[in-house]
Amino acid sequence: MNEFIEAQVAFGWEDLRSSYDVVIVGGGGHGLSTAYHLATRHGMTNVAVLERGYIGSGNSGRNTTIIRANYGIPEAVRFYQRSVDLYSRLEEETGRWIMHDRKGLLWLVHGTPGTRHERARSIVNQAFGADTVYVTPEEVGRICPEVDLNAGGGEYRVTGGTYSPHAATARHDRVVWALAEGAMKLGVHVHQRTAVTGLLKPGDRVTGVLTDRGPVSAGVVVSAVGGHVSTLAAMAGVRLPIRTHPLQAFVTNHYAGSFRPIVASAEMGFYVSQTPRGEMLLGAGIDSQPSYSYRSSYEFLSHCSLPAVTLLPFLRNLTILRQWAGVCDMSVDLSPIMGYTGVDGFLVTTGWGTWGFKGIPAGGEQMAELIATDRTPELIAPFSLNRFKEDRLMFDPGSTGTTH
Amino acid sequence: MALRLHCPHCGVRPVDEWVYGEVPDPPDHLTGADERDVDRGFMMSNTEGAKQERWFHAGGCGRWQAIERDTTI
Amino acid sequence: MSVPERFERLEATRIVADPGALDGIESPDDGRLMRLAPDDLLVLPALARVDVADRYAIIEPEAGFSAAWFGRSQLARLQAVSAWEFPRHRPAVAQGHLAGIPVKMLFDEGGVRVLVPAVLAHHLEERLGLGDRRE
Numbered sequence: 267m268n269e270f271i272e273a274q275v276a277f278g279w280e281d282l283r284s285s286y287d288v289v290i291v292g293g294g295g296h297g298l299s300t301a302y303h304l305a306t307r308h309g310m311t312n313v314a315v316l317e318r319g320y321i322g323s324g325n326s327g328r329n330t331t332i333i334r335a336n337y338g339i340p341e342a343v344r345f346y347q348r349s350v351d352l353y354s355r356l357e358e359e360t361g362r363w364i365m366h367d368r369k370g371l372l373w374l375v376h377g378t379p380g381t382r383h384e385r386a387r388s389i390v391n392q393a394f395g396a397d398t399v400y401v402t403p404e405e406v407g408r409i410c411p412e413v414d415l416n417a418g419g420g421e422y423r424v425t426g427g428t429y430s431p432h433a434a435t436a437r438h439d440r441v442v443w444a445l446a447e448g449a450m451k452l453g454v455h456v457h458q459r460t461a462v463t464g465l466l467k468p469g470d471r472v473t474g475v476l477t478d479r480g481p482v483s484a485g486v487v488v489s490a491v492g493g494h495v496s497t498l499a500a501m502a503g504v505r506l507p508i509r510t511h512p513l514q515a516f517v518t519n520h521y522a523g524s525f526r527p528i529v530a531s532a533e534m535g536f537y538v539s540q541t542p543r544g545e546m547l548l549g550a551g552i553d554s555q556p557s558y559s560y561r562s563s564y565e566f567l568s569h570c571s572l573p574a575v576t577l578l579p580f581l582r583n584l585t586i587l588r589q590w591a592g593v594c595d596m597s598v599d600l601s602p603i604m605g606y607t608g609v610d611g612f613l614v615t616t617g618w619g620t621w622g623f624k625g626i627p628a629g630g631e632q633m634a635e636l637i638a639t640d641r642t643p644e645l646i647a648p649f650s651l652n653r654f655k656e657d658r659l660m661f662d663p664g665s666t667g668t669t670h
Numbered sequence: 671m672a673l674r675l676h677c678p679h680c681g682v683r684p685v686d687e688w689v690y691g692e693v694p695d696p697p698d699h700l701t702g703a704d705e706r707d708v709d710r711g712f713m714m715s716n717t718e719g720a721k722q723e724r725w726f727h728a729g730g731c732g733r734w735q736a737i738e739r740d741t742t743i
Numbered sequence: 744m745s746v747p748e749r750f751e752r753l754e755a756t757r758i759v760a761d762p763g764a765l766d767g768i769e770s771p772d773d774g775r776l777m778r779l780a781p782d783d784l785l786v787l788p789a790l791a792r793v794d795v796a797d798r799y800a801i802i803e804p805e806a807g808f809s810a811a812w813f814g815r816s817q818l819a820r821l822q823a824v825s826a827w828e829f830p831r832h833r834p835a836v837a838q839g840h841l842a843g844i845p846v847k848m849l850f851d852e853g854g855v856r857v858l859v860p861a862v863l864a865h866h867l868e869e870r871l872g873l874g875d876r877r878e
Binding site: 496497505506507508509510553554555556557558559561563564565569598655 | 708
């Protein structure tokens with residue numbers, strides 16, 4: 267966070283105490299949201315968020331900011347619909363403009379298998395509270411006239427899709443700052459440039475963290491780390507069903523038109539939306555090899571651009587301005603992992619893969635309730651780490667915008 | 671610059687000529703009987719650093735190669 | 744001519760055999776050997792018969808490639824659409840992506856012969872801007 271931003275928001279910087287009730291490792295969306303909800307919902311303010319860089323400098327600042335609840339399994343639809351609802355109230359609640367914009371999401375398919383899949387998605391969504399309808403090619407054309415319904419000379423003919431009017435985007439760094447400010451106003455400490463280097467675990471219980479500014483003891487340590495969670499969890503003796511993969515994205519120069527919805531095609535392997543600045547923001551699937559690298563590549567640009575200009579020919583006239591990469595903790599069943607780990611004093615909120623931004627408000631709200639009440643809330647009980655031992659995986663093919 | 675891998679037959683080539691070989695990635699050591707099957711089935715070492723892998727050089731020799739890669743680069 | 748109009752279907756012989764046995768195969772007169780992998784050899788042009796010191800060798804006519812010849816003056820243009828360095832010694836065999844298409848290249852003093860899977864030849868022609876593409 268730079269000095270300009272720090273001057274704009276009501277932050278107070280405190281010295282690192284030697285002890286807190288709750289220490290949250292990772293100052294991204296999920297860590298800050300957990301701290302924010304501990305302070306605002308449960309009056310717990312003896313809380314520190316430790317961030318090795320600056321807040322939002324990890325994947326919270328690298329994602330493509332899409333908010334949606336059109337998931338493929340009931341448990342996920344309920345959870346993400348809660349997040350959609352909390353996002354839509356966040357500006358009013360925090361008094362900060364997060365540039366929340368309800369754009370609607372078109373999820374297109376190009377053949378019979380995809381059509382079946384999207385019909386099933388719309389039924390599951392409606393049954394569990396998310397607003398998603400099946401649309402015909404004619405309706406696709408009305409919602410987004412830019413789509414070439416006969417894309418690729420018919421090779422990617424649009425045969426239908428689903429439309430989720432609830433889907434939105436928000437400015438990712440504003441979300442992070444609004445949550446940090448809201449928590450700090452109530453007394454939560456956010457310590458930037460404070461790297462956690464180890465865990466204090468004298469016996470069977472985690473009792474604090476080691477940092478490059480000294481040890482900090484804690485009633486509870488919560489890992490809200492993105493990208494290095496396996497390493498942190500290993501320090502506690504916890505194993506995770508997670509592999510970390512890079513995800514790349516890019517933006518074009520300004521598009522003079524107004525491109526209203528978010529458009530995704532899993533079969534063509536990309537999704538696109540227009541930023542408030544008018545740039546077209548494109549993303550695709552994760553890189554196939556596990557990696558912690560933020561390196562981006564020309565190959566990604568060419569692989570992502572070809573299907574994009576095939577489906578949306580107007581993109582041909584734009585040029586690519588910037589590209590970047592983040593790293594995604596992909597759980598084996600493509601669902602998040604929240605709650606107890608089997609080691610006392612050590613909780614995780616992880617497995618956020620390519621869907622972490624969508625879950626920020628609800629993930630923090632539910633983790634805060636778990637910490638404050640020491641009971642797993644019903645909404646996130648399906649997403650416990652225990653599910654792998656209990657053989658009740660939450661495999662959700664609808665969790666990713668593209669095929670993985 | 672894209673990730674590059676060294677093929678012993680063809681030389682150094684960018685990653686888009688290669689197909690990543692999915693191999694099991696269990697934790698470094700397995701624990702007792704209760705945990706072992708869960709570890710094998712689901713848990714991953716998710717190594718940060720050097721790692722032995724298999725890559726298929728689809729755009730070149732068309733052979734599987736054993737390649738060491740640093741996951742932090 | 745240094746710029747080809749298009750890729751032409753190539754007839755060759757493919758030998759998959761023990762690496763030691765492939766080492767013993769001599770290049771035919773006016774022909775060339777391309778070692779695609781330690782156990783995989785492509786012989787240009789197609790051979791009427793060949794002796795391989797491996798009784799399990801697979802010897803098949805290979806009609807899956809198209810080829811075109813690019814003169815030395817065209818090398819820079821090809822290098823510009825390749826993400827890897829062409830070899831400097833001659834003769835040389837190299838394989839990898841050219842303009843995103845997998846190719847095999849046979850370099851000698853006068854230029855390079857580019858082999859591409861026949862089904863992808865028209866894509867490579869288009870990406871390299873060969874022939875008259877005006878419609």
